[in-house]
Amino acid sequence: MKVNEINFWTKVPFSKDLWMMVILTILVGALIVFGLSKAPSQARRPIIWILTFLSGAFFVLYQYWPKAINFDKNTQLPNGGIEKVADFLNDSNSIVGTIAQVLAAFMLGLGIFSILKIHGTRIAKRQRDWAFSVVLIVSLLLMVFLGYGDFHIREATKTIDFDNPEKWGAINMGRDFLFEGLLQQMDAAMFSIIAFFILSAAYRAFRARSVEATILLGTALLVIFSLMGGIAYLWDTKFIDEHFAKPGVTHDLIQNLKLAEISKWIRGTFQTPAITGIKFGIGLGTLSMAVRIWLGLEKGGK
Amino acid sequence: MKIKTIPKYTVYLLLVLAASIPLFFDIKMPNKPVDSSAATFKSLMTLEKGDTVLLGTDWTGSTRGESKAELIAILRILMRKEVKFAMWSSADAQSPRCAQDVITEVNAMMKKEGSREYKQWEDWVQAGFYPNSDVAINNVGQDVKKMFSPKRGTDSTGKLRSVMESPVLEKIQKIEDFKLVIDVTASKTSDFHVQFISSHKVPMIFAVTGVMVPETDVYYNSGQIAGFLGGLKGVYDVEVMMDKGLNVPDKDGKIEVASTKVTDQIAGFPGKDNTGSGSKYYPTLHFALALMIVLVVIGNVEMAMARKGAKNS
Amino acid sequence: MPKDDLTFMESLWRNHRIPFGSQYWEQGWFGMLFTFIFVAFILLNIKRAGAGKSLFIRRIPGLNAIDEAVGRATEMGKPILMVPGLSDPVNAIAVQAINICSYVTKTAAKFSNPIIMCAYSASMYTLAQEVIRDVYQAEGVPERFDPDSVRFISDRQFAFAAGVSGIIHREQTAATFFLGEFYAESLIFAETANSIGAIQVASSTEATQTPFFIAACDYVLIGDEFYAASAYLTREPVLVGSLVGQDWSKMFAIACILCGVVSQSIFSFTHSRRVEDIVNSAGGDKDKIKAGLAQLKKDEAHQFVVSKFFRQVDPPEDLKVDREKKPAAEKSPEVGIVNK
Numbered sequence: 001m002k003v004n005e006i007n008f009w010t011k012v013p014f015s016k017d018l019w020m021m022v023i024l025t026i027l028v029g030a031l032i033v034f035g036l037s038k039a040p041s042q043a044r045r046p047i048i049w050i051l052t053f054l055s056g057a058f059f060v061l062y063q064y065w066p067k068a069i070n071f072d073k074n075t076q077l078p079n080g081g082i083e084k085v086a087d088f089l090n091d092s093n094s095i096v097g098t099i100a101q102v103l104a105a106f107m108l109g110l111g112i113f114s115i116l117k118i119h120g121t122r123i124a125k126r127q128r129d130w131a132f133s134v135v136l137i138v139s140l141l142l143m144v145f146l147g148y149g150d151f152h153i154r155e156a157t158k159t160i161d162f163d164n165p166e167k168w169g170a171i172n173m174g175r176d177f178l179f180e181g182l183l184q185q186m187d188a189a190m191f192s193i194i195a196f197f198i199l200s201a202a203y204r205a206f207r208a209r210s211v212e213a214t215i216l217l218g219t220a221l222l223v224i225f226s227l228m229g230g231i232a233y234l235w236d237t238k239f240i241d242e243h244f245a246k247p248g249v250t251h252d253l254i255q256n257l258k259l260a261e262i263s264k265w266i267r268g269t270f271q272t273p274a275i276t277g278i279k280f281g282i283g284l285g286t287l288s289m290a291v292r293i294w295l296g297l298e299k300g301g302k
Numbered sequence: 303m304k305i306k307t308i309p310k311y312t313v314y315l316l317l318v319l320a321a322s323i324p325l326f327f328d329i330k331m332p333n334k335p336v337d338s339s340a341a342t343f344k345s346l347m348t349l350e351k352g353d354t355v356l357l358g359t360d361w362t363g364s365t366r367g368e369s370k371a372e373l374i375a376i377l378r379i380l381m382r383k384e385v386k387f388a389m390w391s392s393a394d395a396q397s398p399r400c401a402q403d404v405i406t407e408v409n410a411m412m413k414k415e416g417s418r419e420y421k422q423w424e425d426w427v428q429a430g431f432y433p434n435s436d437v438a439i440n441n442v443g444q445d446v447k448k449m450f451s452p453k454r455g456t457d458s459t460g461k462l463r464s465v466m467e468s469p470v471l472e473k474i475q476k477i478e479d480f481k482l483v484i485d486v487t488a489s490k491t492s493d494f495h496v497q498f499i500s501s502h503k504v505p506m507i508f509a510v511t512g513v514m515v516p517e518t519d520v521y522y523n524s525g526q527i528a529g530f531l532g533g534l535k536g537v538y539d540v541e542v543m544m545d546k547g548l549n550v551p552d553k554d555g556k557i558e559v560a561s562t563k564v565t566d567q568i569a570g571f572p573g574k575d576n577t578g579s580g581s582k583y584y585p586t587l588h589f590a591l592a593l594m595i596v597l598v599v600i601g602n603v604e605m606a607m608a609r610k611g612a613k614n615s
Numbered sequence: 616m617p618k619d620d621l622t623f624m625e626s627l628w629r630n631h632r633i634p635f636g637s638q639y640w641e642q643g644w645f646g647m648l649f650t651f652i653f654v655a656f657i658l659l660n661i662k663r664a665g666a667g668k669s670l671f672i673r674r675i676p677g678l679n680a681i682d683e684a685v686g687r688a689t690e691m692g693k694p695i696l697m698v699p700g701l702s703d704p705v706n707a708i709a710v711q712a713i714n715i716c717s718y719v720t721k722t723a724a725k726f727s728n729p730i731i732m733c734a735y736s737a738s739m740y741t742l743a744q745e746v747i748r749d750v751y752q753a754e755g756v757p758e759r760f761d762p763d764s765v766r767f768i769s770d771r772q773f774a775f776a777a778g779v780s781g782i783i784h785r786e787q788t789a790a791t792f793f794l795g796e797f798y799a800e801s802l803i804f805a806e807t808a809n810s811i812g813a814i815q816v817a818s819s820t821e822a823t824q825t826p827f828f829i830a831a832c833d834y835v836l837i838g839d840e841f842y843a844a845s846a847y848l849t850r851e852p853v854l855v856g857s858l859v860g861q862d863w864s865k866m867f868a869i870a871c872i873l874c875g876v877v878s879q880s881i882f883s884f885t886h887s888r889r890v891e892d893i894v895n896s897a898g899g900d901k902d903k904i905k906a907g908l909a910q911l912k913k914d915e916a917h918q919f920v921v922s923k924f925f926r927q928v929d930p931p932e933d934l935k936v937d938r939e940k941k942p943a944a945e946k947s948p949e950v951g952i953v954n955k
Contacts, residue, residue: 069936073445074941077941079937086636090444104736108737114765115766184396187363187772188367190773197803199594200310202597202598203594203597205829221595224595225595229538268519275517282838285861291657292854293710298710513824516823
């Protein structure tokens with residue numbers, strides 16, 4: 001870490017300041033957890049709201065606080081209070097952004113506990129398909145063991161080029177087999193199942209049941225045809241270009257009847273505005289939800 | 303009204319046949335590149351030797367059918383034009399590994415065609431994986447130097463140094479110093495790139511999966527990105543343009559691959575082997591789509607017959 | 616740079632050193648104003664609804680189907696499956712999804728119907744467990760809450776898809792609710808549930824996945840209907856008010872778009888007329904055309920166009936701001952890193 005990168009959030013590694021901050025953070029954290037566990041349930045909601053408000057306020061400030069103009073952090077010092085605050089917010093952004101991840105990492109323990117409890121009970125009670133639960137728990141433990149082992153070896157011996165499989169040991173190979181050999185392939189297999197489902201869903205759902213459904217069906221077929229090079233070639237080149245198009249004319253009514261142009265028109269005129277509209281609605285919904293959560297107005301849908 | 307239907311497993315079997323039989327034959331499909339692919343090709347081909355691009359790879363094994371093919375096509379162009387690139391990921395911890403395997407594969411292709419192999423540190427660097435896509439992409443937009451500085455790589459003498467000191471990134475101070483920002487993605491990182499990077503003065507292109515084409519079209523039509531490759535069709539488009547060029551007339555003055563959107567004449571890499579997954583799998587996509595159309599037609603005929611039967615009874 | 620060429624913001628900056636932020640350069644402030652207007656609309660309508668003003672919400676069939684789906688599951692004696700999306704970490708979408716799920720749970724709790732809730736992330740699992748427990752307590756039947764009904768499956772997309780599909784098959788769920796952020800796995804869920812004949816209510820905030828749900832599910836909430844759900848189901852003034860606020864914001868946005876269309880059309884029309892004039896008056900002299908077009912570009916830079924308000928402009932790079940120089944680091948630049 002370069003000395004000039006030291007700021008409120010970062011301290012020189014192994015320095016007194018850093019240890020002080022670590023101890024202080026643990027103490028404050030423990031105090032908050034203790035306070036929350038002892039607080040009556042009615043008092044918890046305002047405490048949680050205050051924390052939510054402060055977290056939200058940081059990002060609102062980060063976004064809206066005036067950012068220094070043409071500021072080079074490596075050679076210049078911020079000018080006046082406004083720029084100093086902007087500089088502090090800029091330094092803090094990446095740190096504050098990772099707090100949610102730290103919290104999520106703590107919660108992962110609870111998630112794993114849930115998996116072990118549900119599948120452990122199934123194995124203990126010899127419930128239906130309990131053998132699959134054994135496979136799951138063994139895979140989980142094996143992946144943790146080999147994953148950590150591999151990480152540890154890579155971190156401890158950084159001079160070895162681990163991109164070269166010839167330099168791998170048994171643990172590296174084991175992790176590679178589980179991660180690349182099994183997990184990746186199973187991921188790909190699950191994803192490829194979608195092709196089958198798309199086909200069966202299209203066969204079942206693309207029916208001309210009503211006027212609207214017929215328009216949808218026709219539009220979909222035109223777009224699919226435009227994606228099929230063979231069909232597009234037959235229609236656009238062999239039919240339109242060779243029989244109807246005027247030589248040298250690239251923009252006229254006949255050209256607009258080409259599948260490529262029709263598809264472009266459908267996508268540009270209907271699809272793009274529709275998606276933009278939907279996205280805009282969702283964006284506004286998210287904004288409204290965020291404002292309610294931030295200001296403590298959201299009470300849950302009970 | 304009872305509609306008689308083809309059993310589900312017969313439909314699945316038909317798809318297996320439609321998707322696998324074309325793989326045994328060398329079928330050349332005619333193709334006209336879509337505007338977005340032509341614009342992407344132009345962005346890549348206007349890069350010059352020694353330029354540096356930021357290459358985001360945010361895909362994993364699940365979408366490799368499309369994403370890996372797209373990355374191979376892009377890397378072939380970058381390597382043939384001797385453009386340096388810094389690779390980074392923010393969507394999935396698996397992504398850097400997947401992308402690095404592709405670089406090894408493309409290097410082997412380059413070696414086979416007699417081109418120079420790309421060396422890590424000198425020609426490309428792995429700038430790392432950063433969890434929390436939105437925060438990471440925002441940080442790259444704000445201060446790319448600060449973001450990538452802690453990531454270290456092995457230099458040519460075997461020392462570990464910050465990737466920002468590598469020949470690839472030594473001249474990069476801010477995001478605008480890259481000649482092009484590319485994101486090969488199967489996730490939401492394309493949205494975050496538009497949100498946090500499109501406001502900077504740096505051209506940006508995406509390579510997305512087929513399903514993501516409609517929403518990426520929105521960004522392309524609004525001019526927030528310079529172009530994009532959409533799924534297998536996008537890959538085939540690029541491979542065809544690499545082979546035949548764009549708007550390039552042949553000996554008879556006939557232009558085989560033309561675009562109305564991109565009017566520049568861009569030569570590809572004629573004489574080199576430009577075939578890839580696009581050329582291999584596009585016929586498969588073609589037959590699978592044909593099967594879908596046939597099934598949709600059959601489904602509608604079945605429904606019409608059932609309606610007629612219900613009326614008669 | 617000659618003084619006349621300075622934009623309004625630049626002259627302000629150079630002459631008065633007003634500390635506007637770089638994000639507010641030129642028209643950048645309009646983005647902030649736009650957001651403030653939206654937020655003001657939402658808060659104003661929350662206040663209106665709180666004051667007892669009756670606000671109308673149109674019928675949403677997908678939400679009316681919730682009771683039907685729960686009723687059917689009760690008749691069949693089979694569980695209800697809920698998946699509140701693949702948000703990681705928990706975000707506003709996830710909170711909304713859990714809100715709708717808590718309403719479904721409330722209805723299920725009344726009929727003692729078993730539920731299964733599958734969480735994609737550990738944080739979602741923790742939140743969902745707390746919310747669902749609260750629902751049973753609020754309904755006065757805490758003993759009916761089964762802690763194992765809320766399950767963490769996996770935070771890998773397709774492992775999660777495989778896990779949930781397995782549960783749908785094994786438990787033969789009668790009703791399924793897929794609400795929130797869904798990606799490629801949406802069709803896997805929907806087709807699996809369809810294959811066992813479950814009644815399905817679904818919604819994805821990802822526009823590209825909505826068609827898959829429409830193809831395979833019985834009821835689909837499209838776009839912001841997902842956010843309207845809580846207001847529609849509970850009729851709570853805060854929620855109804857913010858929903859109306861969203862509608863006002865949409866109207867405002869539509870008005871801006873219309874103004875933009877008119878202003879851009881006028882701009883394009885006058886632009887093409889002036890280009891035509893320049894070309895005609897130049898009489899084929901290329902230099903004259905070039906000079907005319909350059910002048911036109913200069914003139915147009917100051918012309919009023921609505922779309923300018925939505926285009927962020929960065930401060931010019933040559934604008935130097937006097938700041939104190941940073942003192943050089945006294946110690947060695949690299950500290951604390953030990954290479955092994």
